[in-house]
Amino acid sequence: MAMLKIENLQVYYGFINAIKGVSFEVNEGEIIALIGANGAGKTTILHTVTGLITPKSGKIEFEGINLVKTPAHKIVSLGMSHVPEGRRIFQQLSVYDNLRLGAFTLTDKKQIEKNFEYVYHHFPVLAERKKQIAGTLSGGEQQMLAMGRALMTNPKMLLMDEPSMGLSPIFVNEIFHIIGEVSRDGTTVLLVEQNAKKALSIADRAYVLEAGRISLEGKASDLINDENVKKAYLGE
Amino acid sequence: MITLIDGLSLGSIYALIALGYTMVYGIAKMLNFAHGDIIMVGAYAIYVAMSFANPNPVIALISSIIVCTLLGVFVEKFAYKPLRGASPLAVLITAIGVSYFLQSVAQIVFGSQPKPVSGWKLPKIEFLNQFGITTGAVVTLIAGILIMVALTLFINITRTGSAMLAVSEDKGAAKLMGINVNKIITITFAIGSALASFASMFYLLQIPNAEPTLGAMPGIKAFTAAVIGGIGSIPGAMLGGMVLGVIEKICLSIEVISPYTTAIEFSLLILILLVKPTGFLGRTTKEKV
Numbered sequence: 416m417a418m419l420k421i422e423n424l425q426v427y428y429g430f431i432n433a434i435k436g437v438s439f440e441v442n443e444g445e446i447i448a449l450i451g452a453n454g455a456g457k458t459t460i461l462h463t464v465t466g467l468i469t470p471k472s473g474k475i476e477f478e479g480i481n482l483v484k485t486p487a488h489k490i491v492s493l494g495m496s497h498v499p500e501g502r503r504i505f506q507q508l509s510v511y512d513n514l515r516l517g518a519f520t521l522t523d524k525k526q527i528e529k530n531f532e533y534v535y536h537h538f539p540v541l542a543e544r545k546k547q548i549a550g551t552l553s554g555g556e557q558q559m560l561a562m563g564r565a566l567m568t569n570p571k572m573l574l575m576d577e578p579s580m581g582l583s584p585i586f587v588n589e590i591f592h593i594i595g596e597v598s599r600d601g602t603t604v605l606l607v608e609q610n611a612k613k614a615l616s617i618a619d620r621a622y623v624l625e626a627g628r629i630s631l632e633g634k635a636s637d638l639i640n641d642e643n644v645k646k647a648y649l650g651e
Numbered sequence: 652m653i654t655l656i657d658g659l660s661l662g663s664i665y666a667l668i669a670l671g672y673t674m675v676y677g678i679a680k681m682l683n684f685a686h687g688d689i690i691m692v693g694a695y696a697i698y699v700a701m702s703f704a705n706p707n708p709v710i711a712l713i714s715s716i717i718v719c720t721l722l723g724v725f726v727e728k729f730a731y732k733p734l735r736g737a738s739p740l741a742v743l744i745t746a747i748g749v750s751y752f753l754q755s756v757a758q759i760v761f762g763s764q765p766k767p768v769s770g771w772k773l774p775k776i777e778f779l780n781q782f783g784i785t786t787g788a789v790v791t792l793i794a795g796i797l798i799m800v801a802l803t804l805f806i807n808i809t810r811t812g813s814a815m816l817a818v819s820e821d822k823g824a825a826k827l828m829g830i831n832v833n834k835i836i837t838i839t840f841a842i843g844s845a846l847a848s849f850a851s852m853f854y855l856l857q858i859p860n861a862e863p864t865l866g867a868m869p870g871i872k873a874f875t876a877a878v879i880g881g882i883g884s885i886p887g888a889m890l891g892g893m894v895l896g897v898i899e900k901i902c903l904s905i906e907v908i909s910p911y912t913t914a915i916e917f918s919l920l921i922l923i924l925l926v927k928p929t930g931f932l933g934r935t936t937k938e939k940v
């Protein structure tokens with residue numbers, strides 16, 4: 416059974432129909448890439464899944480639970496974490512406080528300690544800079560903090576919105592390397608990316624979003640060789 | 652020296668009120684212009700509690716805290732919450748409406764004449780009195796500082812405090828952390844209104860009269876203090892309150908300029924807005940969905 420199941424999703428901003436009947440599934444353990452051009456609706460889909468936007472119609476089910484009816488602040492405790500577009504870390508707070516807020520819903524001190532260790536293990540730079548004010552981190556470090564913050568609940572599924580945005584190739588490689596590790600540790604990943612090449616190289620399956628509709632789907636290894644995808648998204 | 656203590660004491664009243672403005676602004680991104688009238692309601696609560704047969708100041712204070720806190724939460728729930736996401740102008744107009752509403756209700760219930768609050772004074776301390784310092788000023792200053800320290804600790808140490816900081820920076824991201832944003836906004840109104848009730852108590856130590864428009868002047872001055880300190884910033888509200896209180900008392904102590912005190916205070920506001928629009932400790936923040 417699919418872990419996350421989206422059926423015929425319709426999302427509007429006022430009169431603008433941003434998502435026009437999208438359906439897709441994410442199975443446990445997979446890395447799924449959702450690629451598409453600027454304005455295709457990728458961020459809108461993730462925001463709708465985690466409750467920041469209410470859809471006009473359609474179904475969103477996470478492990479059988481109806482997310483459309485679940486308020487945004489209750490979704491993280493179901494085991495779904497969202498690394499939003501543009502990172503949106505708490506700029507004025509320290510690295511430590513950001514991570515601690517990531518574990519806001521947890522009450523078990525030991526579990527929180529364990530999750531801190533897990534995050535510091537993957538991102539040693541965050542451990543070194545615990546006390547630094549988050550807004551003064553470099554872009555790459557901020558992305559790591561955003562990802563670390565989302566991992567502080569030890570989520571079953573991680574939604575990531577353009578983690579490579581604005582990063583140098585070395586940092587992009589580093590981030591994608593960690594996404595691979597997190598996936599191997601058992602976290603299911605839904606990855607939204609403009610960097611289609613990178614995303615397809617790491618994903619199991621992928622969906623291509625075009626103006627609010629899914630235009631293509633398949634195994635990532637097939638899509639990476641697809642002529643249309645090559646032309647439109649890989650710049651070849 | 653005396654002027655300084657008086658100024659700091661008046662400043663702590665402004666600071667307590669300014670904290671309410673600044674916290675609500677920081678978290679709900681709105682100017683709650685009815686905040687000053689919460690002080691007025693708090694003053695009437697003390698007046699009522701002190702007019703019973705055996706008045707007890709502690710009970711009066713506690714009832715004022717309870718009345719103000721509940722009123723703040725009610726106003727948020729019934730007047731502002733339905734407007735979440737509405738234009739800032741609509742919210743502002745509503746806040747002004749709430750302000751007039753509270754003043755009118757007070758006038759209907761208690762009349763427009765000032766009601767003297769009996770028995771609301773502190774014993775004189777001879778030692779201080781020699782220097783011309785009133786007990787009220789000292790108590791206000793010390794209690795004001797203690798309350799501000801407690802609030803700072805609450806915000807920086809507790810889970811709810813950190814959630815408040817997160818909400819003030821980015822509501823959407825705060826929701827993703829599992830923070831119930833509506834609940835945090837309610838708590839913020841409750842705390843701001845509770846602080847206002849302390850302001851009522853200290854205000855009555857200086858002028859022991861409750862009247863319907865009592866909250867207007869301290870409210871607008873505290874708002875000025877919050878803007879001078881940097882609206883949205885908690886240390887800024889404390890600093891702005893203290894600065895304004897001291898300036899007011901200094902101006903009042905110099906005979907030639909004392910009639911222009913209020914004008915000078917508001918000119919200071921305009922000056923600060925021109926030179927540093929974000930106030931002393933305010934930050935320029937980006938707004939996000």
Ligand SMILES: Nc1ncnc2c1ncn2[C@@H]1O[C@H](COP(=O)(O)OP(=O)(O)OP(=O)(O)O)[C@@H](O)[C@H]1O
Nearest residue numbers: 428431433451452453454455456457458459460609
């Ligand atoms: N708050 C909003 N109000 C109105 N329209 C919006 C809003 N947010 C997004 N849109 C519109 O919805 C469409 C989809 O936007 P979305 O941000 O989901 O795209 P995206 O695929 O994430 O793009 P990008 O790769 O540039 O981040 C766009 O046409 C955008 O202009």
Ligand SMILES: [Mg+2]
Nearest residue numbers: 457458459500
């Ligand atoms: Mg996007």
